Amino acid sequence: MGGWSRIAGEIFLEWLAPAPSLRWIDIGCGSGAVTELLVQRCAPAEVQGIDPSEAQLSFARARPAGRIAKFHRGDALALPFGEDSFDAAVMAPVIFFVPDPTKKGVARWRESFVQAAQSPPTSGI
Numbered sequence: 018m019g020g021w022s023r024i025a026g027e028i029f030l031e032w033l034a035p036a037p038s039l040r041w042i043d044i045g046c047g048s049g050a051v052t053e054l055l056v057q058r059c060a061p062a063e064v065q066g067i068d069p070s071e072a073q074l075s076f077a078r079a080r081p082a083g084r085i086a087k088f089h090r091g092d093a094l095a096l097p098f099g100e101d102s103f104d105a106a107v108m109a110p111v112i113f114f115v116p117d118p119t120k121k122g123v124a125r126w127r128e129s130f131v132q133a134a135q136s137p138p139t140s141g142i
Contacts, residue, residue, distance in 0.1 A: 022050040022109045029107075030058050038062045039104040044093050045111025049077025049086070055107070056082035065098070067091045 037060035043052045046066030055064050064086040068074055074088045091097050093111055 022047065023054065025109065026051040026054040026107070030054060035059050035105060040102065041065070042067065042096075042098070042103045042106045043086075044096070044106060044108040046077055046088065047073045047109075049073075049080045049082060049088070051107055051109050052077060052086050052088075053080050053082040056085050061085075063087075065089065065103070067093065067096065069093075 039059065039061055040063040041055050041059070041061050043049075043055065043064065043066040046052050046068045047070070049066060052064055052066045055061055064082070066074070066077060066086055066088045067090075068077070068088070069090065069092060071090055074090055077083060077086075077088050089097065093108070
């Protein structure tokens with residue numbers, strides 16, 4: 018997925034044109050391809066990556082972005098962070114790996130994104 022994620026991530030970040038100094042989370046970060054783009058292109062204040070695969074996380078930690086980003090083993094449906102911990106989130110292809118995308122957590126993600134899209138931004142994205 019790393020090659021596809023990088024290509025899609027480049028297009029996404031170019032379209033999004035995020036402000037610098039945001040606190041990002043990369044949910045389902047895998048090998049860290051999108052995390053690397055966040056570090057290279059977005060001048061983030063912070064980047065956290067979460068993935069269930071320790072092998073993928075080891076690879077992500079070895080990337081140059083691993084000096085800045087923090088990587089954690091965990092579940093996308095049970096994020097180990099408090100409310101308002103991040104200004105922006107990416108979840109590249111993670112939705113394809115959620116066992117039951119109708120679960121409450123995914124519905125909550127969707128609700129949050131719809132609300133954000135309908136509300137004028139107060140800060141960040």
